[in-house]
Amino acid sequence: MKKTILTASICAASIFTATSSFAEPTGKEKATAAGFFSGGAVIGAIAGGPIGMVIGALGSSLWHEHDKKQDEKMQVKLSQAQGDIYTLEEEVAVRDIYIQELEKATQNQLAFQITFPTGTDTLNGADVERLSALATYLKDNPKLKVRLDGHADPRGTDEYNNVLSEERALSVLTALEKRGITKERIDLYAHGSSKSQSITGDYDSYSKDRRVDIEIYSPEQNNSVALSN
Template sequence: MRYISMINKLYLLAFLALFVSACATTQGEEVTVVEESVDISAEGEGDGSATPIEESTDGGAMAMPIAEDDLSAEEMLEQSDTALANRTIYFEFDSANLTDESLNFLEVHGNFIADNGNVHVRLEGHADERGSREYNIGLGDRRAQSVRRVLLVQGASSDQIETVSYGEEQPAVMGHTEDAWAKNRRVELIYTVN
């Protein structure tokens, strides 16, 4: 009897060790490299300065330069007419893939974070109400991680980025329509300056 109990303890110990090692994060995060980069800085050098947004003739956003020396990080974040003012990234149904437009805005955010070591961002992942709560928490996390990977590629430090998923728990828009669901499939960038 004691022999069986000892074997059960060994199995339990082996299972726990396997479980803990499976939960460990990997050092080699997979990063998708975008082959075509869109340069939205004034001189084409990607200097990370905040840029006001102006509507282009094709309906997209065009960037205009602001001298970054004139503004502190806090002041740049408070400007409502810059690319940094767009702090919500939207996603397609049941997807964590970023659109080309989102990648353009994230390039500005990534450069801004990389250039300002005192800036931290919390990426809050959200989902619409369709699907189970558990699934939507996971989907919100995958969306936040997608944004995180892009910011890291742009030069932001992992110490400056925190991710959290709220799943369907904090909808931006109440309702059971496609328009409401589309507004709830998002990642919000919440900045703090130390």
């Protein structure tokens, strides 16, 4: 028993002498050494005696190395997860842009039509709001132009209907001008009742004749962007 203790003491002394022969350890090296011996003390307590301390110290070193490898694996997995999140965010952003483009394309195809009561050329509040939205769209797309076609129902003389259909188109033009759209971007036509498809005496269908059709088009492409029938 005494021989075993003596042998362990010699081993411990040898380790201490060997380590003390090196240069002064750095802060990191001190931390590693502290972990080596302090962790070994716990395991050594289980193993028992000075031999247990040596075994415990070695086990502690291996355990720290294992933890280091586990941390590296976790870092790799975290980096991969962050990369996956970034990819998903890019896909969502592209999808959102695509949806916005579809919504805008749909808006481009909306029909603009202003209707009027019998014998009037006055815009109501809802029509003014629609024209305000149209003016905003035209400002965002300065290359587009507008065509206004005024109409009247077949009641009254041709002369009266021609003047009334023009006044209706002019009321739309004036509303757009007030909202920043210049006359150079607006084409105006008055058709009176010449394009009416209503049956004589059908007052319900007459309401569809009392209107201004609004067509938005690109002069460069020579095609309509939005047309109301």
